[in-house]
Amino acid sequence: MNSIGLFGARIANKFSCVLVFSRKLCEHSCGSDKIDIGFNGIEEQITKEWKKSDFDATAYEKPGFYDHRSSTEGNFRVRRSFLENVKFDAGRILDILQHDGPGFDSKTSLSELGIRVSGALVREVLLRILINIDYAKKTRCAKLGYKFFVWCGQQENFRHTPNSYHLIMKIFADCEEFKAMWRLVDEMIENGFPTTARTFNILICTCGEAGLAKRVVERFIKSKTFNYRPFKHSYNAVLYALLIIKQYKLIEWVYQQMSDEGHHPDILTYNIILCAKYRLGKLDQFHRLLDEMGTNGFSPDIHTYNILLHVLGKGDKPLAALNLLNHMKEVGFDPSILHFTTLMDGLSRAGNLDACKYFFNEMIKRGCMPDVVSYTVMITSYIVAGELENAQALFNEMIHKGQLPNVFTYNSMIRGFCMAGRFEEACSMLKEMESRGCNPNFLVYNTLVSNLRNAGKLSEAHEVIRHMVDQGKYVHLLSKVKRYKRC
Structure with missing residues (x-):
């Protein structure tokens, strides 16, 4: 086992158990061309925790009176009436947009409706356009969506939000109007809105056709307007977003850029990298990453243990998994139903029914129903x-x-x-x-x-x-x- 060095014998002992297990699991390879559906739950747990934070908060409307969660019957009626009016007005707007063409001034017709533009109305109209895109007439769909978007921005006492920008960007993306989509990103920044992980996700999803994946990542890593709250830095925000859309090779590349720039990873970084290495079949790199975690002063968290348990299970290493569960208990982590289920899922995929039955009963014995x-x-x-x-x-x-x-x-x-x-x-x-x-x-x-x-x-x-x-x-x-x- 590599020496932990800087943190002395105490930290070395704490990590020795995990490092031994990681070397054992490295004996089993995982083909990178095989999609392991069971590992999705682990990735979802990592992303779920961060979704609870103030992540991409600017992408949503500030709550108005119609969003207020009151239990009073009067407020409920007001809210319901408001939403019904929004849907009705959205239908009228879409009827006008459908008639747009030579000799028809849709902007004037929209203004003559006398409708007060709100964030809820913009969201409703753009969502309807997005959901009902006619791919045979995608250029027209993009044009009508943008015409409405521009008209709204010209109305008194109304200002677009990042959410409305993201919706029109998604319309452009689905209609394959990529240049227009990129112009919207520049317009967002010019209007004082920071780009967020939602912006990044929309852009990166279009890169299969456009071949711009690395350029998109580079732009967001270097951008001073990238809102990466609550992450430590923009690298983690990009890594997080890439994990959601399963761009594992790009995760490796970003991690290398992060190291080259002298930015230090944290436990979230390591968990994402471990997920990527697993998906790419590079289990031989696990022990190096765990060594590096210890050297940088990080201990495994519940997600790290979850990853290791799944891989040990899938590698048919029930004894090593049991030792790891006991080690978790020793260092203050009570294994939860999540950890047992993850382990059983891996063992099930390895075809070890007896071990599955053992850990199912062990889970109940330890108080996890x-x-x-x-x-x-x-x-x-x-x-x-x-x-x-x-x-x-x-x-x-x-x-x-x-x-x-x-x-x-x-x-x-x-x-x-x-x-x-x-x-x-x-x-x-x-x-x-x-x-x-x-x-x-x-x-x-x-x-x-x-x-x-x-x-x-x-x-x-x-x-x-x-x-x-x-x-x-x-x-x-x-x-x-x-x-x-x-x-």
């Missing part, structure tokens, strides 16, 4: 192992204990019934989840339909598809894919 996620991980483990009866028993237990199954729980059960050739029960499970108010997603439908087809039950498969179409979910899913596929 299973939630829907941990139950789902165990149920999935039983399904993968072909133990459908045990999965059913646990499924019934979770309902009895007040934990309602979610869409992933139902998907695992449906897959289990299909694997066992019990298709009637699989179809009944679909009906049951709908009756409980749990809406099936595309994954559930795909699981059922593909298994029915593979079994030669084409009429049953077509019946499920007809049901999906009747529920309006097929169209909804297609439109959703169409809107977000570029990001």
